[in-house]
Amino acid sequence: MHKPNQLPLSPTQLTVIHALATGSDVTTAAAAAGIHRTTVHTWCRTLPAFAAALREAKANHVEALQDQLRNLTNSAVATLRAILENGAASEANRLRAALAVIRAVEATHPNRDIPAMGDFERFMNAGFQAGHEQAALSHTLAATPRNAPCPCGSGAKYKRCCGSPAPPSLHNSSQFITSGGFSQ
Numbered sequence: 287m288h289k290p291n292q293l294p295l296s297p298t299q300l301t302v303i304h305a306l307a308t309g310s311d312v313t314t315a316a317a318a319a320g321i322h323r324t325t326v327h328t329w330c331r332t333l334p335a336f337a338a339a340l341r342e343a344k345a346n347h348v349e350a351l352q353d354q355l356r357n358l359t360n361s362a363v364a365t366l367r368a369i370l371e372n373g374a375a376s377e378a379n380r381l382r383a384a385l386a387v388i389r390a391v392e393a394t395h396p397n398r399d400i401p402a403m404g405d406f407e408r409f410m411n412a413g414f415q416a417g418h419e420q421a422a423l424s425h426t427l428a429a430t431p432r433n434a435p436c437p438c439g440s441g442a443k444y445k446r447c448c449g450s451p452a453p454p455s456l457h458n459s460s461q462f463i464t465s466g467g468f469s470q
Contacts, residue, residue, distance in 0.1 A: 299336055302326055307343035 295303070298319045305315035306326075316323040329336040369375050369383040430437055436447035 295335060295339055299329060299333075299339075302329070303336070303340050303343050306340060307347045309347075 298321060301319040302315045302321070305318050306312070310318070312323045312326050316326050330340065331337075366383045366387055369379055370387075372380075375383075430444045430449065432443070432445035432449055434444050436442050436444045436449070438448050440447050
C-alpha cells in the first residue's frame with residue numbers, strides 16, 4: 287500500500303487536501319484543519335505522499351467539474367433549441383439564442399464556415415442601416431431651431447417636444463441649493 291518509509295496521511299492532512307482541492311486557499315484550509323498555514327507549506331515541501339495526494343485530489347476535482355460542465359452544456363443547448371424553435375418566443379430572445387449558438391461554434395471551431403451566415407450578416411446590416419437612419423434623425427434634431435415645428439411630426443414646437451432639456455437632477459442638491467431651491 288504505502289512505501290515502508292512513508293506514513294499514511296493523517297485525518298488532518300486529508301482535511302487540508304480536501305479543502306485545497308476544492309478551491310480553498312492555504313490559510314482557509316489550514317484554519318479548517320486547526321493548524322497554521324506554514325504547516326501546510328511544510329507538508330507540501332517535505333512529504334511526497336502529501337504532495338502526490340494533493341495533486342491527485344485536485345485532478346479528480348477538475349475532472350468532476352468538467353463532467354458537470356458537460357452536463358450543463360447539454361442542458362443549455364436543449365434550452366437554446368427550445369427558444370429557437372418556439373414560435374411564441376420574442377424575436378429578440380430568438381436572436382439572442384441564435385447569437386449564443388453562433389458564438390459557441392465560432393469559439394470552439396474558429397475556421398468552420400457557419401451555415402446561413404449570409405442571412406445573419408444581411409440581418410445585421412439592415413440593423414446597421416436603421417442605426418444610420420436614427421443617427422441622421424438625431425443630427426436633424428440637433429440642427430433644428432428651437433421655435434420651429436418639431437421634425438418628429440408631433441406638431442409641437444421643437445423646444446416643447448424633442449428639444450426640451452431633461453428635468454434638473456434631484457440628487458445634485460448643491461446645484462439645487464445654489465439656485466435658490468431651498469430656503470434655510
